[in-house]
Amino acid sequence: MTSEQWGAALQLLWGPPAKPARGPKRGLTLEGIAGAGVGIADAEGLSAVSMQRVAGELAVTKMALYRYVPGKAELVALMVEAAMPEPVALGVEGAGIAGGGGAAGGGGGWRERLGVWVRGLHAGFxxxxxxxxxxxxxxxxxxREVxxxxxxxxxxxxxxxxxxxAxxxxxLLTGHVRGIAEQERATSGGVVGGAVGGGPDAQLGVMLGEVMRVxxxxxxALGAALASVAEHGGQDQALEFGLERILDGLGLLVAQRAGGSAG
Structure with a gap:
């Protein structure tokens, strides 16, 4: 989407909603259009979404759909807004350093809230x-995304x-979530309810096990690590492991800003 196209998307997402172009009596809604697109994408992936396909799902012509949404880029923008979960509610009590922010451990304050945020975003993906x-x-x-x-x-x-x-x-946190979600997407076929057969770590372990046998x-070193996983578990915990390490690093920076210790 180029800057010249932003005006239409901004209008659709932030309103007030514009009236459709001239034509028959209004029979569609932006929510219904977005919902149809989301349903297709959930079942078959984003590549299956087109103006023609969404129009067919809504039992209207493609030209009728264009009265509401000027193109696929704007359609996808509406779909993202419809599919993104509502931003998680994060408590504001104990904010900042006083809420455990300077500690690499500790459960409250900014660290706990960012943990809730990461898990909520991951659930949405x-x-x-x-x-x-x-x-x-x-x-x-x-x-919603903002x-x-x-x-x-x-x-x-x-x-x-x-x-x-900040x-x-x-x-950094978003990139971590996206990286884990991308691996999960690859193992599920990219659609809701795709066959997983174990998480990414488990599937990688199966493949590497075949290689390591020969x-x-x-x-x-890899053999020792795989043997430890087999004995003690710990597969498919990359989201939490990476989250804690990122928060540890942020804790050090917060402590430096406060002139204190991160330990």
Missing amino acids: RQHPWLLEATVGVRVMGP GWMERALAALDGCGLSGAE MDAVV HGTDFP
């Missing part, structure tokens, strides 16, 4: 895997980070 494809690049974001960014930044309010640092922290002596 798991519910609608095509969102990973639809939410890349420079584009117009709707109220609301997620607002929640994360608010969780860091009072921690002593600069605006740039934004980068949100980007070539295990060439990769002793």
Whole structure:
């Protein structure tokens, strides 16, 4: 979507909603149009969505659909807004350093709120895997997506980070969530309810097990790690492991800003 197209998407997402172009009496809604697109994407992936396909689902002509939505880019923007969950509610009590923000451990404050935020965003991507494809690049974001960014930044309010640092922290956390969700999407076929057969780590372990049976002596460190996993478990915990390590690093930075200790 180019900057010349942003005006239409902004109007559709942020309103007030424009009246459809001239034609028969209004019979569709933006919510219904978005819902039809979401249903197709959930079942078959984003590539299956087209103006013609959505029009067919709504039992109207493609030209009738164009009276409401000027093109596929705007259609996808509406779908993202409809599919994104409502931003998770994060408590504001105990914000900043006083709420356990400077500690690498500890459960309250900014650290706990960002944990809730990450898990909520991850759940949204798991519910609608095509969102990973639809939410890349420079584009117009709707109220829900912007609301997620607002929640994360608010969780860091009072921690002593600069605006740039807080934004980068949100980007880092989002990238972690997206990376895990991408792996899950690949193992599920990219659609809701796709066959998983174990998480990404488990499936990787099965494949590597086959390799190691023949070539295990060439990769002793990998063999030892796989043996430990087989004995003690711990597969498919990358989301939580990465989250804790990112929060540990942010805790060190917050402590530096406060002039204290992160331990």
